[in-house]
Amino acid sequence: xxxxxxxxxxxxxxxxxxxxxxxxxxxxxxxxxxxxxxxxxxxxxxxxxxxxxxxxxxxxxxxxxxxxxxxxxxxxxxxxxxxxxxxxxxxxxxxxxxxxxxxxxxxxxxxxxxxxxxxxxxxxxxxxxxxxxxxxxxxxxxxxxxxxxxxxxxxxxxxxxxxxxxxxxxxxxxxxxxxxxxxxxxxxxxxxxxxxxxxxxxxxxxxxxxxxxxxxxxxxxxxxxxxxxxxxxxxxxxxxxxxxxxxxxxxxxxxxxxxxxxxxxxxxxxxxxxxxxxxxxxxxxxxxxxxxxxxxxxxxxxxxxxxxxxxxxxxxxxxxxxxxxxxxxxxxxxxxxxxxxxxxxxxxxxxxxxxxxxxxxxxxxxxxxxxxxxxxxxxxxxxxxxxxxxxxxxxxxxxxxxxxxx
Numbered sequence: 001x002x003x004x005x006x007x008x009x010x011x012x013x014x015x016x017x018x019x020x021x022x023x024x025x026x027x028x029x030x031x032x033x034x035x036x037x038x039x040x041x042x043x044x045x046x047x048x049x050x051x052x053x054x055x056x057x058x059x060x061x062x063x064x065x066x067x068x069x070x071x072x073x074x075x076x077x078x079x080x081x082x083x084x085x086x087x088x089x090x091x092x093x094x095x096x097x098x099x100x101x102x103x104x105x106x107x108x109x110x111x112x113x114x115x116x117x118x119x120x121x122x123x124x125x126x127x128x129x130x131x132x133x134x135x136x137x138x139x140x141x142x143x144x145x146x147x148x149x150x151x152x153x154x155x156x157x158x159x160x161x162x163x164x165x166x167x168x169x170x171x172x173x174x175x176x177x178x179x180x181x182x183x184x185x186x187x188x189x190x191x192x193x194x195x196x197x198x199x200x201x202x203x204x205x206x207x208x209x210x211x212x213x214x215x216x217x218x219x220x221x222x223x224x225x226x227x228x229x230x231x232x233x234x235x236x237x238x239x240x241x242x243x244x245x246x247x248x249x250x251x252x253x254x255x256x257x258x259x260x261x262x263x264x265x266x267x268x269x270x271x272x273x274x275x276x277x278x279x280x281x282x283x284x285x286x287x288x289x290x291x292x293x294x295x296x297x298x299x300x301x302x303x304x305x306x307x308x309x310x311x312x313x314x315x316x317x318x319x320x321x322x323x324x325x326x327x328x329x330x331x332x333x334x335x336x337x338x339x340x341x342x343x344x345x346x347x348x349x350x351x352x353x354x355x356x357x358x359x360x361x362x363x364x365x366x367x368x369x370x371x372x373x374x375x376x377x378x379x380x381x382x383x384x385x386x387x388x389x390x391x392x393x394x395x396x397x398x399x400x401x402x403x404x405x406x
Contacts, residue, residue, distance in 0.1 A: 002156050002157050002274050002275040002276075002279060003273075003274040003275075003276075003279050003280065003281060003282040003371055003372065003391065004274055004282065004371065004372070006157050009145050009148065009158055009160055010162065011144035011145055011148070011160050011161070011162050011175050011177070012144075012162040012164070012173050012175050013141040013142050013144065013175070014141070014173060014174075014175050014196040014197065014198050014236075014238060015040075015141070015198050015238060015240045015241075016039065016040030016042065016043060016196075016198060016238025016239070016240045017037060017038070017039060017040070017043075017141065017196050017236065017238060018037075018038040018139040018140055018141055018143075019035065019036065019037055019038070019139065019140065019141075019143035019144060019146065019147045020035075020036045020038075020134075020135040020136060020137065020138030020139040020140065020143060021034060021035050021036070021135060021138055021143065021146045021147060021149075021150040022034045022036075022131040022132070022134035022135040022138060023131060023134075024077065024124070024127040024128050024130065024131035025127060026077060026078070026079035026080050026117070026124055026127055026128070027078075027079030027080065027117060027118070028079065031149055031150065031152070032146065032149065032150040033077055033078045033079045033150060034075075034076070034077055034128065034131045034132070034134075034135050034150065035074075035075075035076040035077075035078075035135070035146075035147045035150040035151055036073065036074070036075055036076070036100075036132075036135040036136065036138075036139065037073060037074035037076075037147070037194065037236075038072065038073055038104075038139050039071060039072050039073065039074070039236055039238070040238050040239075040240065041072070042200075042238055042239040042240065043070075043071070043072075043236050043237065043238045043239065044070075044201060044202065044203040044206050044236070044237045044239065045066065045070070045071050045112075045203070045206075045234060045235070045236050045237075046203065046206040046207040046209070046210040046234075046235045046237075047062070047066055047112075047207075047210075047232065047233065047234050047235070048210060048211065048214055048232070048233050049062070049063060049231060049232050050230060050231035050232070052231070054083065054084060055083075055230075056081050056082055056083035056084075056089070056115060056119075056230040057082045057083065057085060057089030057090045057092065057093045057115075058082055058093045058113040058114050058115045058230070059114075059230060059231075059232060060090060060093075061090060061093045061094060061097070061112075061113055062112040062113055062114065062232065064109075065097075065108075065109045065110070065111065065112055066112060068109045069107065069109040069110050070110065071110055071111070071112050072104075072106050072110040072111070073100060073104060073106060073110065073111045073112070074111075074112050074114065074194065074234065075096060075097065075100055075111055075112070075113050075114070075132075076113075076114040076115070076116075076150070076151055076192070077096075077114075077115050077116075077117075077123070077128055078115075078116050078117055078150065078151050078152060078153055078179070079116075079117040079118070079153070080115060080117040080118055080121055080122075080123050080124065081115050081116060081117045081118060081119045081120075081121075081230050082115040082123040083115070083119045083120065083230060084119050084120040085120070085122060085123075088122065089122075089123065092122065092123040092125050093113045093115070093123070094108070095125050095129070096113055096123075096125060096128050096129065096132075097111040097113055099128075099129040099132055100132050100136075103132055103133055103136055104136060112234070114192060114230070114232055115230060116151065116153055116179065116192050116230050117153055144160060144175055144177060145158065145160070147177055147194070148160040148177040148178075148179075151177065151179040151192050151194075152179050153179065154277055154400060155179055155180070155275055156275055157271070157274075157275045158177075159177060159178045159179065159180075159268055159271040159272065159275065160175070160176060160177040160178070160268070161175075161176060161264060161267050161268065161271075162174065162175040162176075162264075163175075163260050163263060163264050164260075165256060165257070165260045167199070167243065167253045167256060167257065168243060168244075168253065169243075170241050170242070170243040171241075172197060172198060172199045172241060172243075172257070173197065173198055174195065174196070174197045174199075174260060174261060174264050175195070175196055175197075176193060176194065176195035176196070176264050176265070176268055177193065177194055177195075177268075178192065178193035178194075178268040178269075178271065178272060179192050179193075180192070180193075180223075180272040180275075192230070192231070192232055192233075193218070193232075193233040193234070193265075193268060194233075194234050194236070195233070195234070195235045195236070195261070195264065195265070195268075196235075196236040196237070196238065197235075197236070197237050197238070197257075197261075198237075198238050198239070198240050198241045199237055199239070199241055199243070199246070199257060200237065200239035200240075200241065200243060200244070200245035200246065201237040201239070201245060201246045201257075202245055202246065202247045205246055205247060205248065205249065205251075205254070206235060206237050208249060209235070209254075209257065209258050209261055210233070210235045210261075212258060212262070213258065213261045213262040213264075213265045214233060214265065216262055216265075216266065217262060217265035217266040217268070217269040218233065218265060218268075218269045220269070220386070220387060220388050220389065221269045221270070221272060221273050221388065221389045221390070222273075222301065222304050222305060222388060222389075222390050223272070223273060223276035223277065223279070223390065223391055235261075269389070270282075270389055273389045273390060273391050274391075276390075276391035276397075277396070277397045277400045277401065278393070278394040278395065278396030278397030278398075278399070278400055279391035279392060279394065279397075280314060280371070280391075280392055280394055281313050281314065281370075281371055281372070281373060281391060281392040282371065282372045282373070282389065282391055283304070283310075283313055283372075283373050283374075283375060283389070283390050283391060283392065284372075284373070284374040284375070284387060284388075284389055285300045285303050285304045285375050285377075285387065285388045285389075285390060286300075286374055286375065286376045286377070286385070286386075286387045287299050287300045287377050287379065287385060287386050287387070288376065288377070288378050288379065288385045289378050289379040289380045289381055289382060289383070289384075289385070290332070290334075290379050290381055290382055290384040290385065290386075291332070291333065291334035291379075291381040291382035291384065292333065292334070292382065292384055293384045293386065294333070295330075295332040295333055295334060295335070295379070295381070295382075295384065296379075296384045296385055296386040297386055297388075298330045298331055298332050299327055299330040299332055299335075299377060299379065300386050300387070300388040301388060302326045302327070302329060302330035302331075303323060303326045303327065303330075303375065303377070303388075304388045304389075304390035305390075306322065306323075306326040307393055308322040308325075308326075309322045309323055309326055310390070310391070310392050310393035311392070311393050312368075313368065313373065313392040313393075314392035314393055314394045316365070316368040316369050317368065318344065318349070318361060318364025318365055318367070318368045320342065320344070320349040320350065320355075320364065323342055323349075323375060323377075324340075324342065324350060327340060327342070327377060332379075332381075334381045334382070335379065335381065336380070336381065337353045338352055338353040339352065339353065339379070339380040339381070340352075340353050340377065340378065340379060340380070341356075341377070341378040341380070342375070342376070342377050342378075343374075343375070343376040343377075343378075344363075344364055344367040344368070344373065344374075344375060345367045345370075345373060345374055347359065347363045347364060347366075347367055349364060
């Protein structure tokens with residue numbers, strides 16, 4: 001189940017990136033669960049990782065390797081998170097990197113590991129290692145769609161897109177994929193996402209771009225309010241296009257590239273919410289007129305995380321009192337309830353802190369029947385705004401997560 005029609009996946013190859021997939025049978029044998037990225041030696045890499053204190057072993061090791069060397073390979077497995085296992089998990093991630101290094105004649109530190117799946121179960125290292133050669137043999141520039149499928153867990157749709165732009169006469173391409181459906185409340189990026197471009201960009205500038213793009217995309221979505229132990233987003237710039245490198249934020253091309261990168265990240269982030277576990281509706285929570293950016297975020301996420309609000313949307317019930325109550329408990333530093341107005345799409349349901357005089361239940365019901373709904377809150381306290389994407393909370397969300405390990 002997902003919101004909206006599934007679009008055809010047309011992903012452009014990125015020169016300097018090859019991808020291979022294989023089946024290790026970690027948790028299922030229906031699709032490949034090992035994904036391998038091979039990066040050209042010219043590639044610069046930027047990354048953001050989960051802020052969950054119980055970060056998974058591959059996250060810890062990837063951070064260490066990224067600090068010590070320039071990555072040449074990304075090794076991803078789905079079906080097992082390799083999280084909550086202490087030194088055993090770190091050893092497992094290290095063994096997988098070492099085994100791959102032997103097969104591709106690389107240093108272990110040049111390999112970044114990633115895992116996604118069930119937390120707390122030992123990673124079947126032997127299964128992963130047994131599939132590595134098949135993934136190496138499968139390396140090809142055109143395998144982005146296979147990678148998008150290989151990183152899935154409870155996802156019902158593959159998620160990916162490509163964008164291009166012209167910079168000083170050179171055609172620049174960006175391609176990205178993502179996975180995520182549940183345990184979605186990124187506090188850095190997303191569940192797992194891999195984005196690449198052929199544009200030459202210095203590493204510090206690449207990291208700057210990624211941080212900015214993430215803040216207005218993956219850090220503005222939530223499905224269930226839970227931040228994963230394994231979240232990671234990797235941005236790779238192969239630099240194979242024959243054009244000068246972007247070395248500074250003062251470069252006129254910086255803003256143009258960042259705009260397209262942000263658009264791509266927003267597309268992927270929205271795709272994750274559309275495919276939220278059990279989702280039947282996409283909800284945009286738009287907060288305007290907050291006294292501070294922090295107040296805007298507090299109100300937006302309190303509304304977006306409320307089980308009562310989310311179940312009302314699932315039932316197509318215009319029970320606007322739940323939205324009102326969520327705003328009131330959001331702990332915004334400056335909030336005058338007598339100045340708050342609330343809209344469902346263009347229908348004003350609350351004006352000056354009370355039910356709008358001309359609001360009717362039929363108006364609210366009409367909006368709630370739609371698959372995509374905007375909740376707009378006008379706080380009238382200042383000039384700050386934010387938007388958060390979420391989804392409804394359905395019977396299927398409970399069923400999926402109750403049966404997750406079955």
